[in-house]
Amino acid sequence: MAEVTQPNSTFPRPTFFLLTGIPGLGSAQGWLTLIFGPMYLLALLGNGALLAVVRIDASLHQPMFLLLSMLAATDVGLATSIAPGLLAVLCLGPRPIPYAACLAQMFFVHALTAMESGVLLAMACDRAVAVGRPLHYPILVTKTRVGYVALALVLKAVVIVVPFPLLVARFGHFRSKTIRHAYCAHMAVVELVVGNTRANNLYGLALSLAVSGLDILGITGSYALIAHAVLRLPTREARAKAFGTCSSHICVILAFYVPGLFSYLTHRFGRHSVPKSVHILLSNIYLLLPPSLNPLIYGIRTKQIRDRLLEIFTSRKHKL
Structure with a gap:
């Protein structure tokens, strides 16, 4: 289905x-649905269950669990932004x-990330x-302030990511119509345009460093205060109990940033030594792995959620 292009057309x-x-894998792409399909299903069911539990249990209407709900909703959106199209390509071809x-x-992939x-x-x-300040926690961290944080995060994501599609939309000619990728990643589309893409490249690099870099610094500073x-x-x-309250969050951080960092480093520094298929495979794993793992991590390691889920399933079993 891909068009045949002349060298300078x-x-x-x-x-x-x-x-x-994922170019280079040929018919083997179909087997990847056995990996990405369950990951997407787990992301939908797991995060949906977390959202439902927090919604119906009034005792979980606390700032920590509201933030967890925000993470679960983001995970559902992030996984849904690429998984249906990815599975269609893997099963049916280009x-x-x-x-x-x-x-x-x-826009949605980068904004939700x-x-x-x-x-x-x-x-x-x-x-x-x-x-660090347990006695002042109920005063400093309230549901209203969590709502303001949620609004600020949404506005920030929209403002900083809107330039991506706008920078692409300014180009009127392309070298090809074929995107050698599983979804419309910014740089995958920029590779096709005819014109000066310096602004796209610089903004993409600056955004990656500013968003992930500053957030990682903030997370590191927070855990330095915790330690x-x-x-x-x-x-x-007492020390074990305090660290235990952070263990789930640490696992989620590692699940999100480690694959992302590995994908970023291979893309930036291994462009010529690492096959393109590996770059694309890593980018898809980076976007789908955290949404599928996060509900498992919080469901297993957070006692309130684990107990509530067991209570729901046990009561339904008795009714049956």
Whole structure:
């Protein structure tokens, strides 16, 4: 289905692009649905269950669990922004995506990624206050302030990511209509445009460093404060309990940033030594792994949620 292009041929702005999935894998792409399909299903069911539990249990209407709900909603949106199209490409082969839909997908993928990073920072700050100033926690961290944080994170994600589709939309000609990727990633589309893409490249790099870099610094600072407060506690049991309240969040942070950092480093520094198929595979894993793991981590390691889920399933079993 991909068009045959001459070395110096160009196209006016296309009405659609053609997503190829993961180039170089051929028919083996279909087997990846056995990995990405369950990951997407787990992201939907797991995060949906978390949202439902927090919604119906009034005792969980606390700032920590409201932030967890924010993370779960972001995970559902992030996974849904790429998984249906990804699975369609892997099962059916290259598929067209309208130009406007491509720009919309580009916006939502990058905005929700920025949103997820921001929520993880907010959760780290929440834990820092809970451990460092437990007596003042109910006064400093309220449901109203969590609502303001949620609004600020949404506005930030929109403002910083809107330039991505706008910077692409200014180009009127493209070298090809075929995107060698599984979704409309910003740089994958920029590779096709005819013109000076310096602004796109610089903004993409600046945004990656500013958003992830600043959020990681904030998370590191929050956990430095947590460690300082925990080490001042008088007993080993108290220190273990304090660290235990942060363990789930630490696992979620690692699940989000480690694959992302690995994907970023291989893209920036291993562009010529690492096959393109590996770059694309890593980028998809980076976007789908955290949404599928986060509900498992919080469902298993957070006692209130675990107990509530067991109570719901046990009561339904008795009714049956």
